[in-house]
Amino acid sequence: MSMPPLKLLMILRHAEALPSDSGGDAARKLSGKGLQDAAALGLLMREKKWLPQRVYCSTTIRTRQTLEQVSAGLGALPTDFEERIYSGGLPDMMDLIRATPPDIHRLLIVGHNPGIHALAVSLAAEGASPLLNQMTMGYAPGSLSVLECPLHDWRMLAPHQNSLVDFVTA
Numbered sequence: 158m159s160m161p162p163l164k165l166l167m168i169l170r171h172a173e174a175l176p177s178d179s180g181g182d183a184a185r186k187l188s189g190k191g192l193q194d195a196a197a198l199g200l201l202m203r204e205k206k207w208l209p210q211r212v213y214c215s216t217t218i219r220t221r222q223t224l225e226q227v228s229a230g231l232g233a234l235p236t237d238f239e240e241r242i243y244s245g246g247l248p249d250m251m252d253l254i255r256a257t258p259p260d261i262h263r264l265l266i267v268g269h270n271p272g273i274h275a276l277a278v279s280l281a282a283e284g285a286s287p288l289l290n291q292m293t294m295g296y297a298p299g300s301l302s303v304l305e306c307p308l309h310d311w312r313m314l315a316p317h318q319n320s321l322v323d324f325v326t327a
Contacts, residue, residue, distance in 0.1 A: 164306040166254070166319065167207055167265040168277045172198075172226070172299040172327055174219040183243065187222045194299045194327035195223045199230025201325065207303060209265035211235050213253055215242040220267045223299075227267075234265070242268040247275045257311040264311075270296055277302040280314070281321040292324045299327025 172191035178184075187195065202208070212234045214224050221238070228234050241249040250272060257264055266273070274296035281289055281304060292302055303323040306314060 164261075164308055164311065165207065165263040166280070166304045166306050166314075167202075167209060167263070168273055168280075168302040168304070169198075169223070169227070169265060169267045170270055170273045170296050170298055170300045171195075171215075171217075171219045171223040171267065174298065183217045185217065185219050187219050187226075191219070191298065191327075192222065192226055195226030196229055198299060198301060198325070198327060199227035201230075202227065202301075203230050205323070208263060209234055210263045211237070211257065211261045212265045212267065213237050213239050213242060214267040215269060216240050217243055217269070220269070224267050242266065242272070246272055247279060250276050251314065255312045255314055259310040259312075261311070274300075277304070277321075279316045280304055280306075280319045281317065282319060283317050286321065288321050288324045292321065297326050301325045 172195040173188045174185045174191055175188050208231060214220050214236055216238045239253060278293055302321060304319040305322050306319045
């Protein structure tokens with residue numbers, strides 16, 4: 158029996174942001190370091206051929222800025238801005254991914270802790286890999302998990318069934 162084709166799911170926490178000011182949490186902007194880190198991540202993604210066909214991005218300023226910087230290295234990316242990545246939890250993000258059309262093979266989610274970390278940990282296959290151990294320990298700003306998902310259709314995405322192929326921190 159042949160293996161199903163692999164889909165690539167990239168899970169990115171926004172890069173380093175400035176502390177909250179009078180605009181509130183959703184209006185927080187990236188720090189200078191955060192802008193540089195996100196731009197470098199876009200170049201790394203291009204080098205590794207992690208080229209998203211679709212992006213789901215939180216609606217906050219810091220996630221939008223992270224995506225803008227990443228996109229500078231990758232080119233324009235078809236993006237849906239999703240409030241539920243910011244305000245919802247793990248079930249909301251799973252629903253969002255599972256609603257992705259099956260012809261999308263490379264998907265990027267840009268969000269926030271603790272939800273984005275919970276998503277990455279819940280989807281990765283359990284094991285003793287150094288990458289998984291590193292990811293489980295924390296998900297700093299600018300962290301990116303890359304998972305290979307053995308499925309034809311995103312609706313079949315299940316916890317602990319996906320190979321963590323890389324974990325990058327800014």
